[in-house]
Amino acid sequence: MTPHNLQTIVDDIAAEMAQHTLRGKVADYIPPLACVSPDHFGITIIDRKGDVFSAGDADKAFSIQSISKVFALTMALGSVGDSLWARVGREPSGSGFNSIVQLEWEKGIPRNPFINAGAIVVADVLLAGYQPKEVIGEFLRFLHMVTGDNTITIDKAVAQSEQDTGFGNFALANYMRAFKNIHNPVEKALGIYFHICALSMNCQQLAMAGRYLMCGGRRGPNTQDTIISRQRTRRILALMMMCGHYDGSGEFAYRVGLPGKSGVGGGILAIVPGIASIAVWSPGLNTTGNSKLGTIALEHLVKRTGWSVFRADK
Incomplete structure:
Protein backbone atom coordinates (compact mmCIF):
# COMPACT_ATOMS: atom_id res chain seq x y z
CA MET A 1 0.00 0.00 0.00
CA THR A 2 1.71 3.19 -1.18
CA PRO A 3 1.53 6.48 0.76
CA HIS A 4 -0.43 8.02 -2.10
CA ASN A 5 -2.98 5.21 -1.98
CA LEU A 6 -3.38 5.43 1.80
CA GLN A 7 -4.02 9.18 1.71
CA THR A 8 -6.56 8.69 -1.06
CA ILE A 9 -8.30 6.00 0.98
CA VAL A 10 -8.60 8.10 4.15
CA ASP A 11 -9.79 11.09 2.11
CA ASP A 12 -12.42 8.92 0.42
CA ILE A 13 -13.57 7.47 3.74
CA ALA A 14 -13.87 10.91 5.36
CA ALA A 15 -15.88 12.20 2.40
CA GLU A 16 -18.19 9.21 2.54
CA MET A 17 -18.73 9.51 6.30
CA ALA A 18 -19.67 13.17 5.84
CA GLN A 19 -22.65 12.03 3.74
CA HIS A 20 -24.13 9.76 6.41
CA THR A 21 -27.32 11.04 8.02
CA LEU A 22 -27.75 8.22 10.57
CA ARG A 23 -24.79 8.99 12.83
CA GLY A 24 -25.77 7.34 16.11
CA LYS A 25 -26.44 8.95 19.50
CA VAL A 26 -23.81 10.75 21.56
CA ALA A 27 -23.25 9.57 25.13
CA ASP A 28 -25.40 11.71 27.42
CA TYR A 29 -24.76 10.21 30.85
CA ILE A 30 -21.56 12.28 31.11
CA PRO A 31 -22.78 15.87 30.60
CA PRO A 32 -19.70 17.24 28.75
CA LEU A 33 -19.96 14.42 26.20
CA ALA A 34 -23.62 15.19 25.56
CA CYS A 35 -22.61 18.60 24.18
CA VAL A 36 -20.38 17.22 21.41
CA SER A 37 -21.81 17.40 17.89
CA PRO A 38 -22.31 14.05 16.13
CA ASP A 39 -21.26 15.74 12.87
CA HIS A 40 -17.56 15.21 13.60
CA PHE A 41 -15.48 12.51 11.94
CA GLY A 42 -11.73 12.09 11.96
CA ILE A 43 -9.30 9.37 10.93
CA THR A 44 -5.53 8.90 11.18
CA ILE A 45 -3.32 6.04 10.06
CA ILE A 46 0.31 5.82 11.14
CA ASP A 47 2.23 3.16 9.29
CA ARG A 48 5.29 1.20 10.35
CA LYS A 49 7.64 3.81 8.88
CA GLY A 50 5.99 6.57 10.87
CA ASP A 51 4.20 8.19 7.92
CA VAL A 52 0.93 9.85 8.94
CA PHE A 53 -2.27 9.86 6.85
CA SER A 54 -5.17 11.92 8.19
CA ALA A 55 -8.52 13.25 7.06
CA GLY A 56 -11.54 14.99 8.53
CA ASP A 57 -11.40 16.21 12.13
CA ALA A 58 -8.22 14.25 12.92
CA ASP A 59 -6.66 17.17 14.77
CA LYS A 60 -9.65 17.91 17.04
CA ALA A 61 -9.29 16.67 20.62
CA PHE A 62 -11.93 14.43 22.18
CA SER A 63 -12.39 12.43 25.36
CA ILE A 64 -10.95 8.99 24.65
CA GLN A 65 -12.73 7.44 27.65
CA ALA A 198 -10.92 11.79 30.93
CA LEU A 199 -7.76 11.77 28.83
CA SER A 200 -8.14 14.18 25.90
CA MET A 201 -6.46 13.33 22.58
CA ASN A 202 -6.97 13.76 18.87
CA CYS A 203 -6.80 11.03 16.24
CA GLN A 204 -3.17 11.74 15.38
CA GLN A 205 -2.09 11.54 19.02
CA LEU A 206 -4.15 8.41 19.64
CA ALA A 207 -2.77 6.61 16.60
CA MET A 208 0.75 7.50 17.76
CA ALA A 209 -0.06 6.20 21.25
CA GLY A 210 -0.97 2.82 19.76
CA ARG A 211 2.23 2.54 17.77
CA TYR A 212 4.02 0.39 20.36
CA LEU A 213 1.26 -2.20 19.98
CA MET A 214 1.78 -2.15 16.21
CA CYS A 215 5.56 -2.53 16.62
CA GLY A 216 5.58 -5.60 18.87
CA GLY A 217 6.09 -3.62 22.08
CA ARG A 218 8.81 -1.27 20.81
CA ARG A 219 8.26 2.47 20.61
CA GLY A 220 9.11 2.38 16.90
CA PRO A 221 10.32 -0.11 14.28
CA ASN A 222 13.88 1.21 14.13
CA THR A 223 14.59 1.36 17.84
CA GLN A 224 15.32 -1.12 20.59
CA ASP A 225 13.43 1.13 23.01
CA THR A 226 11.01 -1.49 24.39
CA ILE A 227 7.79 -0.47 26.13
CA ILE A 228 6.59 -4.03 26.78
CA SER A 229 7.63 -7.48 25.63
CA ARG A 230 6.50 -8.93 22.32
CA GLN A 231 4.59 -11.67 24.13
CA ARG A 232 2.74 -9.17 26.34
CA THR A 233 1.91 -7.09 23.27
CA ARG A 234 0.31 -10.12 21.61
CA ARG A 235 -1.76 -10.79 24.70
CA ILE A 236 -3.01 -7.21 24.96
CA LEU A 237 -3.98 -7.32 21.29
CA ALA A 238 -5.82 -10.60 21.90
CA LEU A 239 -7.80 -8.96 24.71
CA MET A 240 -8.57 -6.00 22.46
CA MET A 241 -9.92 -8.37 19.82
CA MET A 242 -12.10 -10.34 22.24
CA CYS A 243 -13.16 -7.63 24.69
CA GLY A 244 -12.38 -4.22 23.21
CA HIS A 245 -15.94 -3.39 22.18
CA TYR A 246 -17.84 -4.77 25.18
CA ASP A 247 -20.82 -6.89 24.09
CA GLY A 248 -20.24 -5.68 20.52
CA SER A 249 -16.76 -7.24 20.33
CA GLY A 250 -17.85 -10.23 18.27
CA GLU A 251 -19.64 -8.03 15.76
CA PHE A 252 -16.57 -5.77 15.46
CA ALA A 253 -14.30 -8.77 14.89
CA TYR A 254 -16.73 -10.10 12.29
CA ARG A 255 -17.01 -6.80 10.41
CA VAL A 256 -13.51 -5.33 10.85
CA GLY A 257 -11.22 -8.15 11.92
CA LEU A 258 -8.69 -6.05 13.83
CA PRO A 259 -7.80 -5.74 17.52
CA GLY A 260 -9.49 -2.56 18.68
CA LYS A 261 -10.62 -0.58 21.70
CA SER A 262 -13.54 1.81 21.71
CA GLY A 263 -14.63 4.59 24.05
CA VAL A 264 -18.00 6.25 24.60
CA GLY A 265 -16.44 9.53 23.47
CA GLY A 266 -16.71 8.04 19.96
CA GLY A 267 -13.08 7.06 19.45
CA ILE A 268 -11.70 3.71 18.33
CA LEU A 269 -8.05 2.64 18.35
CA ALA A 270 -7.37 -0.27 15.96
CA ILE A 271 -4.08 -2.06 15.39
CA VAL A 272 -2.82 -3.87 12.31
CA PRO A 273 0.12 -5.79 13.84
CA GLY A 274 3.39 -4.89 12.13
CA ILE A 275 1.65 -2.57 9.66
CA ALA A 276 -0.38 0.31 11.10
CA SER A 277 -1.94 2.02 14.10
CA ILE A 278 -5.33 3.57 13.31
CA ALA A 279 -7.52 6.02 15.22
CA VAL A 280 -11.02 7.03 14.17
CA TRP A 281 -13.46 9.36 15.92
CA SER A 282 -17.13 10.05 15.46
CA PRO A 283 -19.13 10.86 18.63
CA GLY A 284 -22.41 9.16 17.71
CA LEU A 285 -22.67 5.67 19.19
CA ASN A 286 -24.46 2.52 18.07
CA THR A 287 -26.67 0.41 20.35
CA THR A 288 -23.68 -1.30 22.00
CA GLY A 289 -21.98 1.99 22.87
CA ASN A 290 -19.36 1.99 20.11
CA SER A 291 -18.82 4.67 17.47
CA LYS A 292 -21.31 4.06 14.68
CA LEU A 293 -19.45 5.80 11.87
CA GLY A 294 -16.06 4.84 13.30
CA THR A 295 -16.96 1.17 12.95
CA ILE A 296 -18.28 1.67 9.41
CA ALA A 297 -15.13 3.59 8.47
CA LEU A 298 -12.85 0.84 9.74
CA GLU A 299 -14.86 -1.77 7.88
CA HIS A 300 -14.42 0.22 4.67
CA LEU A 301 -10.71 0.69 5.39
CA VAL A 302 -10.15 -3.04 5.81
CA LYS A 303 -11.98 -3.76 2.55
CA ARG A 304 -9.79 -1.26 0.70
CA THR A 305 -6.48 -2.39 2.25
CA GLY A 306 -7.01 -6.08 3.05
CA TRP A 307 -5.66 -5.49 6.54
CA SER A 308 -7.90 -7.88 8.51
CA VAL A 309 -5.93 -10.30 10.68
CA PHE A 310 -8.24 -13.02 9.30
CA ARG A 311 -7.02 -12.68 5.72
CA ALA A 312 -7.41 -16.04 3.98
CA ASP A 313 -4.36 -15.52 1.76
CA LYS A 314 -1.82 -15.28 4.59
Whole structure:
Protein backbone atom coordinates (compact mmCIF):
# COMPACT_ATOMS: atom_id res chain seq x y z
CA MET A 1 0.00 0.00 0.00
CA THR A 2 1.71 3.19 -1.18
CA PRO A 3 1.53 6.48 0.76
CA HIS A 4 -0.43 8.02 -2.10
CA ASN A 5 -2.98 5.21 -1.98
CA LEU A 6 -3.38 5.43 1.80
CA GLN A 7 -4.02 9.18 1.71
CA THR A 8 -6.56 8.69 -1.06
CA ILE A 9 -8.30 6.00 0.98
CA VAL A 10 -8.60 8.10 4.15
CA ASP A 11 -9.79 11.09 2.11
CA ASP A 12 -12.42 8.92 0.42
CA ILE A 13 -13.57 7.47 3.74
CA ALA A 14 -13.87 10.91 5.36
CA ALA A 15 -15.88 12.20 2.40
CA GLU A 16 -18.19 9.21 2.54
CA MET A 17 -18.73 9.51 6.30
CA ALA A 18 -19.67 13.17 5.84
CA GLN A 19 -22.65 12.03 3.74
CA HIS A 20 -24.13 9.76 6.41
CA THR A 21 -27.32 11.04 8.02
CA LEU A 22 -27.75 8.22 10.57
CA ARG A 23 -24.79 8.99 12.83
CA GLY A 24 -25.77 7.34 16.11
CA LYS A 25 -26.44 8.95 19.50
CA VAL A 26 -23.81 10.75 21.56
CA ALA A 27 -23.25 9.57 25.13
CA ASP A 28 -25.40 11.71 27.42
CA TYR A 29 -24.76 10.21 30.85
CA ILE A 30 -21.56 12.28 31.11
CA PRO A 31 -22.78 15.87 30.60
CA PRO A 32 -19.70 17.24 28.75
CA LEU A 33 -19.96 14.42 26.20
CA ALA A 34 -23.62 15.19 25.56
CA CYS A 35 -22.61 18.60 24.18
CA VAL A 36 -20.38 17.22 21.41
CA SER A 37 -21.81 17.40 17.89
CA PRO A 38 -22.31 14.05 16.13
CA ASP A 39 -21.26 15.74 12.87
CA HIS A 40 -17.56 15.21 13.60
CA PHE A 41 -15.48 12.51 11.94
CA GLY A 42 -11.73 12.09 11.96
CA ILE A 43 -9.30 9.37 10.93
CA THR A 44 -5.53 8.90 11.18
CA ILE A 45 -3.32 6.04 10.06
CA ILE A 46 0.31 5.82 11.14
CA ASP A 47 2.23 3.16 9.29
CA ARG A 48 5.29 1.20 10.35
CA LYS A 49 7.64 3.81 8.88
CA GLY A 50 5.99 6.57 10.87
CA ASP A 51 4.20 8.19 7.92
CA VAL A 52 0.93 9.85 8.94
CA PHE A 53 -2.27 9.86 6.85
CA SER A 54 -5.17 11.92 8.19
CA ALA A 55 -8.52 13.25 7.06
CA GLY A 56 -11.54 14.99 8.53
CA ASP A 57 -11.40 16.21 12.13
CA ALA A 58 -8.22 14.25 12.92
CA ASP A 59 -6.66 17.17 14.77
CA LYS A 60 -9.65 17.91 17.04
CA ALA A 61 -9.29 16.67 20.62
CA PHE A 62 -11.93 14.43 22.18
CA SER A 63 -12.39 12.43 25.36
CA ILE A 64 -10.95 8.99 24.65
CA GLN A 65 -12.73 7.44 27.65
CA SER A 66 -12.32 3.64 27.75
CA ILE A 67 -9.60 3.53 25.11
CA SER A 68 -7.34 4.68 27.94
CA LYS A 69 -7.88 1.28 29.58
CA VAL A 70 -5.39 -0.18 27.09
CA PHE A 71 -2.65 2.09 28.39
CA ALA A 72 -3.60 1.56 32.04
CA LEU A 73 -3.48 -2.20 31.47
CA THR A 74 -0.03 -1.87 29.90
CA MET A 75 1.20 -0.02 32.99
CA ALA A 76 -0.42 -2.46 35.44
CA LEU A 77 1.15 -5.46 33.72
CA GLY A 78 4.48 -3.66 33.85
CA SER A 79 3.98 -3.16 37.58
CA VAL A 80 2.68 -6.54 38.79
CA GLY A 81 3.00 -8.83 35.77
CA ASP A 82 0.74 -11.84 35.37
CA SER A 83 -0.33 -11.72 39.02
CA LEU A 84 -2.89 -9.19 37.76
CA TRP A 85 -4.92 -12.09 36.37
CA ALA A 86 -5.74 -13.34 39.87
CA ARG A 87 -7.92 -10.25 40.25
CA VAL A 88 -9.37 -9.74 36.77
CA GLY A 89 -10.29 -12.23 34.05
CA ARG A 90 -9.53 -12.44 30.35
CA GLU A 91 -12.90 -13.44 28.94
CA PRO A 92 -15.52 -11.47 26.96
CA SER A 93 -18.31 -10.22 29.21
CA GLY A 94 -21.36 -10.54 26.98
CA SER A 95 -22.87 -7.78 29.12
CA GLY A 96 -22.86 -4.00 29.14
CA PHE A 97 -19.63 -2.24 30.06
CA ASN A 98 -21.11 -1.09 33.39
CA SER A 99 -22.95 -4.27 34.37
CA ILE A 100 -22.82 -5.40 37.99
CA VAL A 101 -24.66 -8.70 37.43
CA GLN A 102 -21.62 -10.87 36.64
CA LEU A 103 -19.74 -9.64 39.70
CA GLU A 104 -22.24 -11.36 41.96
CA TRP A 105 -21.94 -14.69 40.16
CA GLU A 106 -18.16 -14.48 39.92
CA LYS A 107 -17.45 -13.28 43.45
CA GLY A 108 -16.12 -9.84 42.64
CA ILE A 109 -13.72 -10.85 39.86
CA PRO A 110 -14.44 -8.80 36.70
CA ARG A 111 -14.51 -10.65 33.39
CA ASN A 112 -11.79 -8.55 31.73
CA PRO A 113 -9.80 -5.33 32.19
CA PHE A 114 -11.78 -3.38 29.58
CA ILE A 115 -15.19 -3.35 31.23
CA ASN A 116 -15.63 -0.72 33.93
CA ALA A 117 -15.24 -3.11 36.86
CA GLY A 118 -12.03 -4.55 35.44
CA ALA A 119 -10.56 -1.13 34.77
CA ILE A 120 -11.35 -0.07 38.34
CA VAL A 121 -9.34 -3.07 39.57
CA VAL A 122 -6.49 -2.00 37.25
CA ALA A 123 -6.65 1.49 38.78
CA ASP A 124 -6.49 -0.06 42.25
CA VAL A 125 -3.40 -2.05 41.20
CA LEU A 126 -1.71 1.13 39.96
CA LEU A 127 -2.52 2.86 43.23
CA ALA A 128 -0.69 0.36 45.42
CA GLY A 129 1.84 2.27 47.53
CA TYR A 130 1.18 5.60 45.81
CA GLN A 131 -1.09 8.61 46.06
CA PRO A 132 -3.66 9.24 43.29
CA LYS A 133 -1.85 12.36 42.04
CA GLU A 134 1.35 10.34 41.63
CA VAL A 135 -0.43 7.64 39.63
CA ILE A 136 -2.20 10.15 37.41
CA GLY A 137 1.09 11.97 36.82
CA GLU A 138 2.82 8.70 35.92
CA PHE A 139 -0.01 7.80 33.54
CA LEU A 140 0.41 11.12 31.72
CA ARG A 141 4.18 10.65 31.57
CA PHE A 142 3.64 7.23 29.98
CA LEU A 143 1.41 8.76 27.28
CA HIS A 144 3.89 11.58 26.71
CA MET A 145 6.65 9.02 26.32
CA VAL A 146 4.90 6.70 23.84
CA THR A 147 3.60 9.59 21.73
CA GLY A 148 6.52 11.99 22.03
CA ASP A 149 3.90 14.68 22.69
CA ASN A 150 3.91 16.51 26.03
CA THR A 151 0.77 18.50 25.23
CA ILE A 152 -1.60 15.59 25.96
CA THR A 153 -3.69 16.37 29.04
CA ILE A 154 -6.57 15.16 31.14
CA ASP A 155 -9.80 17.14 30.80
CA LYS A 156 -10.48 18.08 34.42
CA ALA A 157 -14.08 19.12 33.67
CA VAL A 158 -14.84 15.67 32.25
CA ALA A 159 -13.12 13.96 35.20
CA GLN A 160 -15.17 16.02 37.66
CA SER A 161 -18.37 15.29 35.77
CA GLU A 162 -17.65 11.57 35.89
CA GLN A 163 -16.98 11.85 39.61
CA ASP A 164 -20.27 13.68 40.13
CA THR A 165 -22.39 11.28 38.06
CA GLY A 166 -20.54 7.95 38.44
CA PHE A 167 -22.93 6.29 40.86
CA GLY A 168 -22.84 3.00 38.97
CA ASN A 169 -19.04 2.91 39.12
CA PHE A 170 -19.16 3.60 42.87
CA ALA A 171 -21.52 0.62 43.16
CA LEU A 172 -19.15 -1.60 41.18
CA ALA A 173 -16.15 -0.56 43.25
CA ASN A 174 -17.90 -1.02 46.58
CA TYR A 175 -19.22 -4.40 45.51
CA MET A 176 -15.71 -5.55 44.60
CA ARG A 177 -14.42 -4.09 47.86
CA ALA A 178 -16.90 -6.35 49.67
CA PHE A 179 -15.19 -9.31 47.96
CA LYS A 180 -11.76 -7.87 48.93
CA ASN A 181 -10.83 -7.27 45.30
CA ILE A 182 -10.38 -3.52 45.84
CA HIS A 183 -7.54 -3.00 48.32
CA ASN A 184 -7.43 0.79 48.56
CA PRO A 185 -10.15 3.27 49.56
CA VAL A 186 -12.84 3.23 46.88
CA GLU A 187 -12.71 7.01 46.45
CA LYS A 188 -8.99 6.92 45.63
CA ALA A 189 -9.24 4.05 43.13
CA LEU A 190 -12.17 5.72 41.41
CA GLY A 191 -10.38 9.06 41.34
CA ILE A 192 -7.65 7.45 39.26
CA TYR A 193 -10.19 5.66 37.06
CA PHE A 194 -12.19 8.83 36.33
CA HIS A 195 -9.09 10.85 35.50
CA ILE A 196 -7.65 8.16 33.23
CA CYS A 197 -10.92 7.99 31.30
CA ALA A 198 -10.92 11.79 30.93
CA LEU A 199 -7.76 11.77 28.83
CA SER A 200 -8.14 14.18 25.90
CA MET A 201 -6.46 13.33 22.58
CA ASN A 202 -6.97 13.76 18.87
CA CYS A 203 -6.80 11.03 16.24
CA GLN A 204 -3.17 11.74 15.38
CA GLN A 205 -2.09 11.54 19.02
CA LEU A 206 -4.15 8.41 19.64
CA ALA A 207 -2.77 6.61 16.60
CA MET A 208 0.75 7.50 17.76
CA ALA A 209 -0.06 6.20 21.25
CA GLY A 210 -0.97 2.82 19.76
CA ARG A 211 2.23 2.54 17.77
CA TYR A 212 4.02 0.39 20.36
CA LEU A 213 1.26 -2.20 19.98
CA MET A 214 1.78 -2.15 16.21
CA CYS A 215 5.56 -2.53 16.62
CA GLY A 216 5.58 -5.60 18.87
CA GLY A 217 6.09 -3.62 22.08
CA ARG A 218 8.81 -1.27 20.81
CA ARG A 219 8.26 2.47 20.61
CA GLY A 220 9.11 2.38 16.90
CA PRO A 221 10.32 -0.11 14.28
CA ASN A 222 13.88 1.21 14.13
CA THR A 223 14.59 1.36 17.84
CA GLN A 224 15.32 -1.12 20.59
CA ASP A 225 13.43 1.13 23.01
CA THR A 226 11.01 -1.49 24.39
CA ILE A 227 7.79 -0.47 26.13
CA ILE A 228 6.59 -4.03 26.78
CA SER A 229 7.63 -7.48 25.63
CA ARG A 230 6.50 -8.93 22.32
CA GLN A 231 4.59 -11.67 24.13
CA ARG A 232 2.74 -9.17 26.34
CA THR A 233 1.91 -7.09 23.27
CA ARG A 234 0.31 -10.12 21.61
CA ARG A 235 -1.76 -10.79 24.70
CA ILE A 236 -3.01 -7.21 24.96
CA LEU A 237 -3.98 -7.32 21.29
CA ALA A 238 -5.82 -10.60 21.90
CA LEU A 239 -7.80 -8.96 24.71
CA MET A 240 -8.57 -6.00 22.46
CA MET A 241 -9.92 -8.37 19.82
CA MET A 242 -12.10 -10.34 22.24
CA CYS A 243 -13.16 -7.63 24.69
CA GLY A 244 -12.38 -4.22 23.21
CA HIS A 245 -15.94 -3.39 22.18
CA TYR A 246 -17.84 -4.77 25.18
CA ASP A 247 -20.82 -6.89 24.09
CA GLY A 248 -20.24 -5.68 20.52
CA SER A 249 -16.76 -7.24 20.33
CA GLY A 250 -17.85 -10.23 18.27
CA GLU A 251 -19.64 -8.03 15.76
CA PHE A 252 -16.57 -5.77 15.46
CA ALA A 253 -14.30 -8.77 14.89
CA TYR A 254 -16.73 -10.10 12.29
CA ARG A 255 -17.01 -6.80 10.41
CA VAL A 256 -13.51 -5.33 10.85
CA GLY A 257 -11.22 -8.15 11.92
CA LEU A 258 -8.69 -6.05 13.83
CA PRO A 259 -7.80 -5.74 17.52
CA GLY A 260 -9.49 -2.56 18.68
CA LYS A 261 -10.62 -0.58 21.70
CA SER A 262 -13.54 1.81 21.71
CA GLY A 263 -14.63 4.59 24.05
CA VAL A 264 -18.00 6.25 24.60
CA GLY A 265 -16.44 9.53 23.47
CA GLY A 266 -16.71 8.04 19.96
CA GLY A 267 -13.08 7.06 19.45
CA ILE A 268 -11.70 3.71 18.33
CA LEU A 269 -8.05 2.64 18.35
CA ALA A 270 -7.37 -0.27 15.96
CA ILE A 271 -4.08 -2.06 15.39
CA VAL A 272 -2.82 -3.87 12.31
CA PRO A 273 0.12 -5.79 13.84
CA GLY A 274 3.39 -4.89 12.13
CA ILE A 275 1.65 -2.57 9.66
CA ALA A 276 -0.38 0.31 11.10
CA SER A 277 -1.94 2.02 14.10
CA ILE A 278 -5.33 3.57 13.31
CA ALA A 279 -7.52 6.02 15.22
CA VAL A 280 -11.02 7.03 14.17
CA TRP A 281 -13.46 9.36 15.92
CA SER A 282 -17.13 10.05 15.46
CA PRO A 283 -19.13 10.86 18.63
CA GLY A 284 -22.41 9.16 17.71
CA LEU A 285 -22.67 5.67 19.19
CA ASN A 286 -24.46 2.52 18.07
CA THR A 287 -26.67 0.41 20.35
CA THR A 288 -23.68 -1.30 22.00
CA GLY A 289 -21.98 1.99 22.87
CA ASN A 290 -19.36 1.99 20.11
CA SER A 291 -18.82 4.67 17.47
CA LYS A 292 -21.31 4.06 14.68
CA LEU A 293 -19.45 5.80 11.87
CA GLY A 294 -16.06 4.84 13.30
CA THR A 295 -16.96 1.17 12.95
CA ILE A 296 -18.28 1.67 9.41
CA ALA A 297 -15.13 3.59 8.47
CA LEU A 298 -12.85 0.84 9.74
CA GLU A 299 -14.86 -1.77 7.88
CA HIS A 300 -14.42 0.22 4.67
CA LEU A 301 -10.71 0.69 5.39
CA VAL A 302 -10.15 -3.04 5.81
CA LYS A 303 -11.98 -3.76 2.55
CA ARG A 304 -9.79 -1.26 0.70
CA THR A 305 -6.48 -2.39 2.25
CA GLY A 306 -7.01 -6.08 3.05
CA TRP A 307 -5.66 -5.49 6.54
CA SER A 308 -7.90 -7.88 8.51
CA VAL A 309 -5.93 -10.30 10.68
CA PHE A 310 -8.24 -13.02 9.30
CA ARG A 311 -7.02 -12.68 5.72
CA ALA A 312 -7.41 -16.04 3.98
CA ASP A 313 -4.36 -15.52 1.76
CA LYS A 314 -1.82 -15.28 4.59
